[in-house]
Amino acid sequence: MKQTITTYQYNFITQQVNDLTSAYLSVNDLQVRLAIRAKVLEQVTPLLPSDEPNTQLFLTGLETDRLSRKSAAQLLELLVPMVEPFPLLSAKQLSKLFRKVKKLKQPEWYGLKRYELTYLGWNDGGNQKKYLVAPYEDRLIGIQGELAPETVKGVCAICQTIGNVALFLSTTKSSGLGTYTKKGNYICRDSNQCNRQLTDPQALADFLTIVQPQRKNRK
Template structure:
């Protein structure tokens, strides 16, 4: 099965299905539930390859009334083979993306659901650092920054969702006089959770534009 769905599209579909199951639990009126279900199917259908058997099974599964969360999770599993996942990066590849980091803490690949990841992010709590690997202008870039130990409730600059965020600051340029310019914003402390909430890739691109180091001319 050829991957045809982006991670952000998969996350959007997941959110729509979760909202549908929540509506089933909260609404008793059959006509209202029917309308919510129709709107959900209308939103997700254009994102799915119509010629795939898994798509047909998935959409047919949504047609049932009172869809449980367990049943919804099984339906979403049908879409995973269609998702173009975040690539696995070797230690050597990561080292090239973070050339100035002498002892780079590696992400825990085994615990990652790559079909949910639009970008890769992991924390080094001992050094109050956060590392990001993300697609930008057709290539993967690596960005390291300082992550504040203080967590607050706020809107994440990447996923645009209210949650537990911390201030991320990266060094974007040096004046050559021993002073540096740092730029950043508040982002989710938990990058895996952030990815699950990320449905608009443009928000990630906008954030990367701000925090990536400036190239020398």
């Protein structure tokens, strides 16, 4: 089965299906339910490969008059083999992305649903650090930064969703005389939750543009 769905597309489809399930459970008017279902089908169908049998099974499953959360989860499982997951990186590959970190805390790959990950993020609470590995300009880059211990309610700069966020700051360049410039924004403390809410990668790209270290101009 070809992997033709991006992780953020899968997350968008998941959100649409969850919204449809909520409507099925809370809306009594049949015509309203049909209108909501039609809207969901209109949004998700173009994202799915038409030549895959699981696509038709998935779309047919949505056309029931009532959809339980259990049934919705089973339908979404049909799409997982078509999702291009975040790559499984070795400890050596991760170390190369964070060359200046002497003792890099490795992420816990066990239990991660890589088909939900547009980027990889993990916390080092002991050092108040957060590490991000994300696609940027057709390559994977590693960003490390300070993660404030305080958690507040706010909008995440990456997933654009209101949740539990903390201030992330990275050193972007030296301004001379031993001083440095730090830039950042508030992002979800829980990167896995952030990924599940991430349906548009543009905000992630904008965030990475701000926080990645600036390269020295080459002559």
